[in-house]
Amino acid sequence: METIVTGILLGGTYALVALGLTLQYGVSRIMNLANGETLVAACFIAFWLFTSYQVSPLWGLLVIAPVAFVVNWAIYMLLLRPLVDRAKTQGMLEVDSILATFGLLFMFQGLMLRGFGGAYTSYAFLAERFEIFGTFYGLNRVVAFVAAVLISSALYLFLYRTRYGTAVRAVAVNPNSASLVGIDVARAAALSFALGGALTACGGALLSTYYTFNASMGVVFTMKALIIVIMGGVGDVRGAVIAALILGITETAVARLIDPGLTLAATYALFTLVLLFRPQGIFGRQQA
């Protein structure tokens, strides 16, 4: 029971990060391998705001999310848009965007190593006990989970209850048909990429309240987010949330019961199962 609750609390943050990636890959068609660096940057900004200005990471989201939105929008317009325009096929765009975001990954990682050093960092925010079903959990984990649920719900309402959200989902299904019904695909793609970056940054800021982070851990989180996205089905919001919870629980269970050093092995075991049995994702439909 304790394992499941801890897993779900962890899965909440994972869901936020993976939602960001699924928007970027599902709608903008950019496989953003520098996604984890956005997360780490958000961790450091939250840390800096908290230690220098005593700004709570929750209020910090109000700064971090818009900044991440603008930065990701600029990255898309300046660097990735030219690749989209020159690609003749989806496969070419995939290879190009993978290599370009590798470049960004290393650039950002190098800059953060310069700025913050390579040491592990953490800070004490709401480090109190909180009781659920007779067991105690860190209050910061619970608060981060609640915030993640609120943000994900807002995203869900935007995508499924607003006109523009429907347009974004239409682009995710088929960009060519979407432009036939008068949707500005290029704008929707840029917006989704920026929004995805903002979501990932929120996940990072929340993660930093209870997790020890360092400048070079982004790759691990990109990996986890990628696997969640594939497990849930590319561009599928509900699938990503459920996959994130499954991953959170599996990881916690493996760390508790077998060995904390095998969390990535657990992730890969899930990934292999998905590839072998449901490569289109949990809720995905078989592609023609």
Next chain:
Amino acid sequence: MRLSAGEIWTGLVGAFAVGVAALLPLFDQGYYLALALNIVLYAALCTAWTLFSGPTHYVSLATAAFFGLGTYAVGLGLDYLPFPALVLAGGAAAAVLAGLVGAATLRISGVYFVIFTFGLAELVRQVVSYAQTKLSTRMGLYVFTDFTEKHIYWMLLALTVLVFITGWLINRSRFGFAMQIIGNDETVARHSGINTARLKIILFMISGAFIGMAGAILAPRYAYVEPPSAFNPMISFLVVIMALLGGTLRLWGPLVGVIPFTLVMDFVSVRFPNDTSIVIGITFLVIVYLLPDGVTGRLEQLLARIRQPRSHAEPAAVKEPA
């Protein structure tokens, strides 16, 4: 086997270059040998990488995993088996891993393959560390041999030659022809009766085996092998960069990237040790935006433009947009 004049010339020039390279340890045993050893190592790795990733355009990041397996094969078996057998065992272990990864991902799509190989080195590292802590008390393995740098250098040089010959033989076989069709258009390949998944898996295994052998040959240089150094994910990224910088359209393309980039990395890691990842990042961006087909691809484009006036006599309608 019939050889064209061009192939004989390339072979002679190649043999001469290898002969000159093999003489290097007679002149210097210090800094330059160490540098040349790195160049030959990455030449072997990048060419082996290009065997698979050149025709298929799949960016494989599994290099570090294969390399580490080869290193570990030597570390584990040194007390029981002769060194050459261990090199083969390292290659075989890497080929088996490549086969498993290929079977899980290459039947589906290229993106899944990239993602899977992205964390593969880290996965194998975690599993090896876990097995070691469970089965034995020590974290690392000692590799004591009589080999010095120059022996390792010669062995890697021989391996590079072997990779080149294999690549050349593949390119002129039915297998290589099929791979070319797959690279150009996979749907066409499937419709002409090519079992695309199986060929890709076999090619990935061949490429992986050579990388594993390179790791095995390099093991004596480390003397002490432990998971974080053997499965260093940086190797995967460096191989991708150097191969793409040189260009993967030709078998010898990666060489053009390996030599300058090894020198640059050597300079950067001595002068600015904290900024290596920034340099790597910038190089990736340069490749994507300025050199999409690598240096050799760009050179061939220029050559074609210079030759253009001469071929004007022929009807000029077949030219495709660049």
